[in-house]
Amino acid sequence: MLTLNDTGLLKTRAYIDGQWVGADTGSEFAVFNPANGETLAQVADLGAEETRRAIEAADRAGVEWRKTTAKQRAGLLRRWFDLIMQHQEDLAQIMTAEQGKPLAEARGEVAYGASFVEWFAEEAKRVYGDTIPSPSNDKRLVTIRQPIGVVAAITPWNFPNAMITRKVAPALAAGCTAVVKPGEDTPLSALALAELAKRAGIPAGVFNVVTSNNAPVVGTELSTSPLVRKLSFTGSTRVGKLLMSQCAGTVKKVALELGGNAPFIVFDDADLDAAVAGAMASKYRNAGQTCVCANRFLVQEGVYEEFARRFAAAIAQLKVGDGVEEGVTTGPLINRQAQEKVSSLVQGALDEGATLVCGGAPDARGGNFYQPTLLTGVTQQMTISSEEIFGPVATLIPFRTEEEAIAMANDTPYGLAAYFYARDIGRVWRVSEGLEYGIVGINEGIISNEMAPFGGVKESGIGREGSRYGIDDFVEIKYLCMGGI
Ligand code: ADP
Numbered sequence: 479m480l481t482l483n484d485t486g487l488l489k490t491r492a493y494i495d496g497q498w499v500g501a502d503t504g505s506e507f508a509v510f511n512p513a514n515g516e517t518l519a520q521v522a523d524l525g526a527e528e529t530r531r532a533i534e535a536a537d538r539a540g541v542e543w544r545k546t547t548a549k550q551r552a553g554l555l556r557r558w559f560d561l562i563m564q565h566q567e568d569l570a571q572i573m574t575a576e577q578g579k580p581l582a583e584a585r586g587e588v589a590y591g592a593s594f595v596e597w598f599a600e601e602a603k604r605v606y607g608d609t610i611p612s613p614s615n616d617k618r619l620v621t622i623r624q625p626i627g628v629v630a631a632i633t634p635w636n637f638p639n640a641m642i643t644r645k646v647a648p649a650l651a652a653g654c655t656a657v658v659k660p661g662e663d664t665p666l667s668a669l670a671l672a673e674l675a676k677r678a679g680i681p682a683g684v685f686n687v688v689t690s691n692n693a694p695v696v697g698t699e700l701s702t703s704p705l706v707r708k709l710s711f712t713g714s715t716r717v718g719k720l721l722m723s724q725c726a727g728t729v730k731k732v733a734l735e736l737g738g739n740a741p742f743i744v745f746d747d748a749d750l751d752a753a754v755a756g757a758m759a760s761k762y763r764n765a766g767q768t769c770v771c772a773n774r775f776l777v778q779e780g781v782y783e784e785f786a787r788r789f790a791a792a793i794a795q796l797k798v799g800d801g802v803e804e805g806v807t808t809g810p811l812i813n814r815q816a817q818e819k820v821s822s823l824v825q826g827a828l829d830e831g832a833t834l835v836c837g838g839a840p841d842a843r844g845g846n847f848y849q850p851t852l853l854t855g856v857t858q859q860m861t862i863s864s865e866e867i868f869g870p871v872a873t874l875i876p877f878r879t880e881e882e883a884i885a886m887a888n889d890t891p892y893g894l895a896a897y898f899y900a901r902d903i904g905r906v907w908r909v910s911e912g913l914e915y916g917i918v919g920i921n922e923g924i925i926s927n928e929m930a931p932f933g934g935v936k937e938s939g940i941g942r943e944g945s946r947y948g949i950d951d952f953v954e955i956k957y958l959c960m961g962g963i
Contacts, residue, residue: 495535496682507691539683555599591640602651625653627707635661733941738894742772748899756923820869894934
């Protein structure tokens, strides 16, 4: 069972208007530990009516919150950041228990999640407007940037902490209030964040968490309510498209961080050891369950065999197990459905002619574990090359020329992250500019941090999170035209 230093962080009710509340019907849903199937908690299972109340609470709280100074909001966010870091270990324990990632990664995610709170505490003070040269002498033109209003955020289970702070911190910094629906597999991390926000003194109604096992009902309320002015979603492209269409009725601003199909290109002139290290970090982190995980390894013919050999040797070092065990690098997949999907993609690739180098099956320890897997001789035409694998499975596809690699990399409706390894400076520029992706890692497998803009193009999404651009989505530009001067 979960043992925490501060048991007050384990919350099982939703957080609305500063209160911990159950469902009107008393209904609850179970949260499981994916490493052993144990039930961790029974969490309040809210519906449309309670969601509406959360939105109304956020709307009411916004009246005063938007009047606070940026410095006041920055101070509260900073306190929230400090509390998150003080409770890093407990938050990591909660995360590993409900999500499965190794503890070291969970601690890393808590620090990463907190970094957005720190960053936007600072950015709160830099929401500048403009003065614009006037077309005539009797007028002055000015812009101010104001909070957009109530923000709804729907977040996934793979980063149960950071996907919330990356949306809520800029929203609150800008003077917006927020209603969050966390992934149903991982509500405990979200509720622990709410408890710390409460302790930090963030006023009632400014940050609300609606837990539910009925995402379509809560999602419909959040995306159709006229009080919600912006919907920020991270999750699958299928649900993102649905929410975008539901938001059309009230013309909400939408920010979407959707699926990816990240290419990882290794050119003949790459530093192969660095490429293998980057490949391991990009592919096997979180057991392959991130939207920026390399999904296809495109490897130039001259280094194909050698890269495959070194990559396989590195994969052999991975240790599968419960994330709380010492030295574990690869936790379980989130649930049985995820494991079945990965199994069927691998089986499909083998049926279509791929070669199995290692892994290729659920892990012997049972449960939702899947063996770290390497397939070679994969082609762009195989189903596994067009689907987001979301598991610890790497596929190697050979290519001949730079042009061919860029064309293969771009041959997908997605455009979130891409990676490539090369040393030739001309090639570095040509490929960087040629890739139709929002994020490009060049000789680097880890690209996310709070200072850089995260987001995709094409069907991978709309908007950028983090960085100095991350607050833009939460403010409206108002133009003031002053005449009679
Ligand atoms: P994933 O494959 O990462 O689980 P989903 O898009 O299914 O991606 O889930 C991401 C988030 O979207 C979760 O919080 C989930 O509950 C929510 N979600 C799923 N279906 C819907 C829906 N129809 N409307 C609103 N939210 C949804």
